[in-house]
Amino acid sequence: MKFNVNQQDLQKSLNYCQGVIEKRSTLPILSNVLLEAANSRLIITATDLDLIFIHQIPNVEIIEEGKTTASSSIMYDIVRKFSSGKKINFSNIGENKLHLESEKSVFNLNCISAAEFPLTGENFNQNEFSIKSKQLLKLLNKCKFSVSNDETRHYLSGIFFHQTQIDDKVFLTTAATDSHRMSISKVRLNEKIDFESIILPKKTIFQLCSLLEDYEGDVKISNIKSKIKFELNNSIIISKLIDGKFPNYVQVIPKENQKKLEVDLKLFLDSVDRVASVSIDKKDSVKFNLTKDVLNLSVNNTNSGDGKESLNVKFDYDLDISFNSRYLIDIASQLDGDKIEIYFKDTGSPALIKDPGDFDSIFVVMPMKG
Numbered sequence: 469m470k471f472n473v474n475q476q477d478l479q480k481s482l483n484y485c486q487g488v489i490e491k492r493s494t495l496p497i498l499s500n501v502l503l504e505a506a507n508s509r510l511i512i513t514a515t516d517l518d519l520i521f522i523h524q525i526p527n528v529e530i531i532e533e534g535k536t537t538a539s540s541s542i543m544y545d546i547v548r549k550f551s552s553g554k555k556i557n558f559s560n561i562g563e564n565k566l567h568l569e570s571e572k573s574v575f576n577l578n579c580i581s582a583a584e585f586p587l588t589g590e591n592f593n594q595n596e597f598s599i600k601s602k603q604l605l606k607l608l609n610k611c612k613f614s615v616s617n618d619e620t621r622h623y624l625s626g627i628f629f630h631q632t633q634i635d636d637k638v639f640l641t642t643a644a645t646d647s648h649r650m651s652i653s654k655v656r657l658n659e660k661i662d663f664e665s666i667i668l669p670k671k672t673i674f675q676l677c678s679l680l681e682d683y684e685g686d687v688k689i690s691n692i693k694s695k696i697k698f699e700l701n702n703s704i705i706i707s708k709l710i711d712g713k714f715p716n717y718v719q720v721i722p723k724e725n726q727k728k729l730e731v732d733l734k735l736f737l738d739s740v741d742r743v744a745s746v747s748i749d750k751k752d753s754v755k756f757n758l759t760k761d762v763l764n765l766s767v768n769n770t771n772s773g774d775g776k777e778s779l780n781v782k783f784d785y786d787l788d789i790s791f792n793s794r795y796l797i798d799i800a801s802q803l804d805g806d807k808i809e810i811y812f813k814d815t816g817s818p819a820l821i822k823d824p825g826d827f828d829s830i831f832v833v834m835p836m837k838g
Contacts, residue, residue: 469559472529488519502582506535518669519672520704521675525702534560561576594692597657602684611642623712649792695707721830722811756791808823
């Protein structure tokens with residue numbers, strides 16, 4: 469195997485691979501990426517057995533076709549320290565050494581044979597649909613912070629994707645909850661799709677987000693019973709799905725929250741963030757003391773002190789309620805409009821948060837005691 473590749477192209481590809489490869493893998497081969505040079509392309513594959521990431525770099529100068537595997541983290545560390553945009557020459561020395569050269573640097577890395585790399589062929593072709601990259605990214609971003617970290621309830625440790633219908637409109641809808649807060653978002657589809665409901669694992673979500681940030685275009689999605697495949701121009705992600713039943717989240721959406729608070733989004737976000745500064749781990753509740761058109765925010769920490777701030781708002785009631793400041797900041801950071809709308813029922817009931825800039829996303833937050 470012998471080929472030359474642009475430093476930036478390879479660095480970008482290996483950077484994506486870092487998100488897939490487990491740092492403490494028991495199998496040495498799983499710390500490696502598979503490099504395949506053929507047909508003017510370099511194909512790089514990384515896997516942790518649950519997630520497979522395949523990225524191809526087109527227009528690579530290939531002198532001799534072939535494949536091998538080498539340590540992902542070491543190769544990434546070397547490649548990102550080479551001069552930006554320069555050529556890197558790769559060649560095999562025997563079975564178990566990979567030779568890298570760029571400008572005056574020379575490295576020989578240990579290899580493991582490509583035959584040992586675990587790859588499973590799957591046939592995904594039966595039900596496939598396309599979605600714009602920015603739409604998929606929106607669904608992931610609006611929900612990912614509500615995913616649960618609780619290992620005991622594995623069915624909550626991902627985003628629930630399913631198809632919904634309102635009148636004659638069809639949507640791809642996502643939901644996530646950690647039982648303290650919930651995010652729901654949807655995008656309209658052109659037509660009904662053949663798509664079984666799935667729960668997408670957290671690691672796959674973050675890998676997809678980093679790819680979609682850099683990509684404009686369509687994403688092809690196809691799923692079979694226990695796996696899903698996302699195809700972008702030069703990248704493919706194949707992921708196992710979470711086996712479990714997502715709870716009926718619709719019944720948790722508050723129906724009787726009539727007390728509407730409207731406030732400038734940026735002022736609200738900055739204000740909550742400032743008063744929460746006095747809380748060391750952001751775990752303290754931020755207290756809302758609401759009277760007509762005034763919101764008084766306060767945080768009190770027995771060890772570090774307290775902070776207070778007041779905002780001019782639109783509100784017609786008197787209400788005292790407390791929330792986890794981190795949850796409010798997470799939600800407010802994902803809103804698109806200039807304002808945030810929070811609907812309350814009473815001190816002990818969950819609040820419903822809406823975004824005037826995106827009617828297709830809603831959020832629910834449980835209040836804190838105290």
